[in-house]
Amino acid sequence: MSLHPFQLPGSYRKERELLVREGIETWPGVASLDGEHLRSLASTSPGSEARLLRLRGQARLVVALDLAPAEAALLLHAGIADASALAEANPEDLRRQVGRLQRRLIGSAVPPPSLATLRSWILKARASTGRSRN
Numbered sequence: 001m002s003l004h005p006f007q008l009p010g011s012y013r014k015e016r017e018l019l020v021r022e023g024i025e026t027w028p029g030v031a032s033l034d035g036e037h038l039r040s041l042a043s044t045s046p047g048s049e050a051r052l053l054r055l056r057g058q059a060r061l062v063v064a065l066d067l068a069p070a071e072a073a074l075l076l077h078a079g080i081a082d083a084s085a086l087a088e089a090n091p092e093d094l095r096r097q098v099g100r101l102q103r104r105l106i107g108s109a110v111p112p113p114s115l116a117t118l119r120s121w122i123l124k125a126r127a128s129t130g131r132s133r134n
Helices: 012-021 025-033 035-043 049-065 069-077 083-087 093-108 116-128
Strands: none
Touching: 012 049, 025 049, 035 049, 049 069, 049 083, 049 116, 069 093, 083 116, 093 116
16 A cells, blocks of 8 residues: 555646545545546546546556655656556666656756666566566
8 A cells, every 4th residue: 555645736736626525535545546437526526537547547656566656657747657568668768768758847956767766666567567577
């Protein structure tokens, strides 16, 4: 179970309010939402379905791989939507992809995840999906 606090950026205020109103205040709670429930929530509130889907993808990475929410968001925005995609990733290509994205989003003040960190994420993803190292 994820011990990461359920904190969202200010730009997700409406989605957070919606989730809290539904009693969903944890990453595992968001990760467990099915598509029908998400569509239903989005149709009855100001929260965007696409943003709720992104949050669910982020939550699933947080929960499945015990990543920090910011790490999961970075992977998600780099095109890694779930543990299966991460399990298939090449560490060097992922480093290039994540590093490029991170520099565009927040500049070079914060270094991208190290190759060792990315490899550990990939190994966690392989273990969680039952994929071998090959």
